[in-house]
Amino acid sequence: MSSSIENIEKVLGAKRFGDRSVQIDWILTDSRSLCFPEETLFFALKTKRNDGHKYLPELYERGVRNFVVGELPADMKSFQDANFLQLANPLKGLQKLAEKHREQFQIPVIGITGSNGKTIVKEWLYQLLSPDRVVTRSPRSYNSQIGVPLSVWLMNERTELAIFEAGISEMGEMEALQTIIKPTVGILTNIGGAHQENFFSLQDKCMEKLTLFKDCDVIIYDGDNELISSCVAKSLFTSREIAWSKKDNERPLFIESIQKGEHATTIKYRYLGMPNEFSIPFIDDASIENSLHCLAVALYMMVSPEQITERMARLEQIAMRLEVKEGKNDCVLINDSYNSDLASLDIALDFMSRRSDDKGKKRTLILSDMLETGQSSKLLYRQVAELVHSRGVEKIIGVGEEIRTAAARFEIEKYFFRTTEELLESDLLAGLRNEVILVKGSRAFHFDRISDRLELKVHETILEINLNALVDNLNYYRSKLKPETKMVCMVKASAYGAGSYEIAKTLQDHRVDYLAVAVADEGSDLRKAGITCSIMIMNPELTAFKTMFDYKLEPEVYSFHLLNELIKAAEKEGVTNFPIHIKLDTGMHRLGFAPEEIPELIDRLKKQTAVIPRSVFSHLVGSDGAQFDSFTRRQIEMFEAASECLQGAFQHKILRHICNTAGIERYPGAQFDMVRLGIGLYGIDPFTNQIIHNVSTLKTTILQIHEVPKEETVGYSRKGHLERDSRIAAIPIGYADGLNRRLGNGHAYCLVNGQKAPYVGNICMDVCMIDVTDIDCKEGDKAIIFGDDLPVTVLSEILETIPYEILTSVSNRVKRVYYQN
Numbered sequence: 001m002s003s004s005i006e007n008i009e010k011v012l013g014a015k016r017f018g019d020r021s022v023q024i025d026w027i028l029t030d031s032r033s034l035c036f037p038e039e040t041l042f043f044a045l046k047t048k049r050n051d052g053h054k055y056l057p058e059l060y061e062r063g064v065r066n067f068v069v070g071e072l073p074a075d076m077k078s079f080q081d082a083n084f085l086q087l088a089n090p091l092k093g094l095q096k097l098a099e100k101h102r103e104q105f106q107i108p109v110i111g112i113t114g115s116n117g118k119t120i121v122k123e124w125l126y127q128l129l130s131p132d133r134v135v136t137r138s139p140r141s142y143n144s145q146i147g148v149p150l151s152v153w154l155m156n157e158r159t160e161l162a163i164f165e166a167g168i169s170e171m172g173e174m175e176a177l178q179t180i181i182k183p184t185v186g187i188l189t190n191i192g193g194a195h196q197e198n199f200f201s202l203q204d205k206c207m208e209k210l211t212l213f214k215d216c217d218v219i220i221y222d223g224d225n226e227l228i229s230s231c232v233a234k235s236l237f238t239s240r241e242i243a244w245s246k247k248d249n250e251r252p253l254f255i256e257s258i259q260k261g262e263h264a265t266t267i268k269y270r271y272l273g274m275p276n277e278f279s280i281p282f283i284d285d286a287s288i289e290n291s292l293h294c295l296a297v298a299l300y301m302m303v304s305p306e307q308i309t310e311r312m313a314r315l316e317q318i319a320m321r322l323e324v325k326e327g328k329n330d331c332v333l334i335n336d337s338y339n340s341d342l343a344s345l346d347i348a349l350d351f352m353s354r355r356s357d358d359k360g361k362k363r364t365l366i367l368s369d370m371l372e373t374g375q376s377s378k379l380l381y382r383q384v385a386e387l388v389h390s391r392g393v394e395k396i397i398g399v400g401e402e403i404r405t406a407a408a409r410f411e412i413e414k415y416f417f418r419t420t421e422e423l424l425e426s427d428l429l430a431g432l433r434n435e436v437i438l439v440k441g442s443r444a445f446h447f448d449r450i451s452d453r454l455e456l457k458v459h460e461t462i463l464e465i466n467l468n469a470l471v472d473n474l475n476y477y478r479s480k481l482k483p484e485t486k487m488v489c490m491v492k493a494s495a496y497g498a499g500s501y502e503i504a505k506t507l508q509d510h511r512v513d514y515l516a517v518a519v520a521d522e523g524s525d526l527r528k529a530g531i532t533c534s535i536m537i538m539n540p541e542l543t544a545f546k547t548m549f550d551y552k553l554e555p556e557v558y559s560f561h562l563l564n565e566l567i568k569a570a571e572k573e574g575v576t577n578f579p580i581h582i583k584l585d586t587g588m589h590r591l592g593f594a595p596e597e598i599p600e601l602i603d604r605l606k607k608q609t610a611v612i613p614r615s616v617f618s619h620l621v622g623s624d625g626a627q628f629d630s631f632t633r634r635q636i637e638m639f640e641a642a643s644e645c646l647q648g649a650f651q652h653k654i655l656r657h658i659c660n661t662a663g664i665e666r667y668p669g670a671q672f673d674m675v676r677l678g679i680g681l682y683g684i685d686p687f688t689n690q691i692i693h694n695v696s697t698l699k700t701t702i703l704q705i706h707e708v709p710k711e712e713t714v715g716y717s718r719k720g721h722l723e724r725d726s727r728i729a730a731i732p733i734g735y736a737d738g739l740n741r742r743l744g745n746g747h748a749y750c751l752v753n754g755q756k757a758p759y760v761g762n763i764c765m766d767v768c769m770i771d772v773t774d775i776d777c778k779e780g781d782k783a784i785i786f787g788d789d790l791p792v793t794v795l796s797e798i799l800e801t802i803p804y805e806i807l808t809s810v811s812n813r814v815k816r817v818y819y820q821n
Contacts, residue, residue: 001156005066005083008041011100012093014085017072020065027153029094029146031055032509033350035390037063043090044069045146049478050511068093091145098149098180105155110163110297111183113209115192117290118143118165123318124294125163128311129301133160139343143167148177154343158375166212170198174211185300186213187293188221188228206231218242220296222289223251242296253296258288269295276305278312291315316443322351324502324818326456329433332361335451336440341370342383345440349391352438354509361436365393366450368441369400381406399423399445420445429453461700461733463810465498467506467820469693473681474510476692477664486513486655486674488536489681492522496682497807498696499816501529508533516676520544523553536581545569549578554614558583558591563604570610579614584642586618586635595642602649615655615674616643624662624686636670662686684803689793697787698810700733702752702779705772714769715761719745726773729757731783734766738809739785740799744768748798751784752777
């Protein structure tokens, strides 16, 4: 839905510079996601860690001519024929623009908030309601102060119903989202501990979330949740309430029974006195709760009980993430079965475009017809073709009659098929080689079969890496820094077991200042994979200097012997002013120059031009322990004096850094110029040993279940003695995969269907056995070794070690699967 720049100027009350007349179709806040520059309005947002104004010249060079800014560029002459709308606060302007856009629509708008389940409820509502009306919904999890206005902007003249998520992380945030969404129907999914650090209590959080619903016609929530019910009562809403209940048969929506089967759950309910029932193809409690919220909405929206029953039975699992997997024939597979519309296609293509150039792989898109968009095919596939071309896709494989009809619009290598079966029966998929392949299809086309055909099957045990959680952890620690403080992110030891390239690429996308690895080979591998940001080598080897010069890898220097050899090698190669990082020993007594060696170090550095100190740093010994606080303060004082001495001898700025993850949190006054983020990036607070946002989940699959009588034994050396008749499951993970043998014989457990399954007997090299006697499970079910509900810290405490050891022990034969929401 277009808007003229003149209208936007008026809405924002902005001061305008430039007289170019243009229609705006696209709103942009992330310079990396530019697609249609001529029709784009860029909002230069300032955050704690970034400033959109930095990207104005780059965006202008790429064709953008319309900007909302807080500050005008110093050299306005460089921005000929551009429009600048100047505001005191561009973020407030973005929100105001979305608010005014929302006012144009007199339609039902569903607002969803809660601690968990928002995205699943939104997507299931789409599945239930889209057959009857054109629905606009939030892309993925766009529920923040920035994501909500971007979502609302997607509403257009065809929209008959909108569904938006709203997420908050601190008090006072929901008011702004309420004025933008203005929901007529409100859903509160539940209240839990996510982001609790910024709220005094769960009640405060619940009351803040309920702010979203102050002008709703109806509010839907779990009437059996005492906290939510109490907060709703305190809110004094005048709107209608549909509080479903399993206990109170006086509620308008009473849940009479919930019967779980092997693969489905049957729910009997009574709405306004009328009995009905439906089944969903899920048996977990979270899915049941989510389906009840959806049931209440569907009934309120006057979907017939018969249609509800039919559509509930067809609800599909929501893959809330873009998964990156290793494909066959040296391909990389990006699986996005989340949804298929123009907005989600743009997000997925953007994700692909940021990855594939660096590895020199061809970009290939497998795309189905887009169903139920409400747009004419002619307009829709014109826009799809424009997206495909602008994102640099080199090959498209289309499936469906509509996209096949639009084949002429795609001026690249192309193949089209009427059905998924026709594609699978062809030889095309087998011929894909050295390509990055995005698989993007409407659910009706069952593209999971295509993904399954393309995926390289290696091992049923996988390590899932949540890239969103990684970024959340990064931003958590960034929020504790002064705006000018730089950050080094540790990706050594294959990014603490998570896989160096994917982690490094994500961190580079989020503009960290340095990456740090242990040895030069790790750094050169990242360079070959396309990582361009600065890389620090923490343990440089004398035999690797040439590699460091060739790949611009900056070594730590901790001794005169290493320094002299490095200078000699650099001079031999004709290298000058090569950046190095001076390591000081302030108490670790592992590596580093002693403070009293600084004058001699300065003298040596001054007498050559081969290398130049880029930073000076030291390691804190016990920043994660309060018992070492006095020693830590002495370290900081010693480092400050020695580093000032070094800086005083040189005119150029030498960055200073001593804080590690625990130091960032506990010693904010010691940030100096830069900090180093290690284990905290991967979700572990080293001071409390608690999980911040879990990044890694190690999971596997039950291979076989045996009924084993009492008094029998399980495993090698007959260590697993059974004291009762038992069901013993074998899972394909052993000590060769990184599962420590000391966890066996009942010392620890994994989770099967959310329940504890103790390890029985000795853990073998490739397989171990678990006791599932009291668990409703079957062969093929998943077993979680560690993850969201079984933190890696539980295992490290059992083993009396640190989480680092557990994470870095996961072997390379365990396949890494990366995803983002």
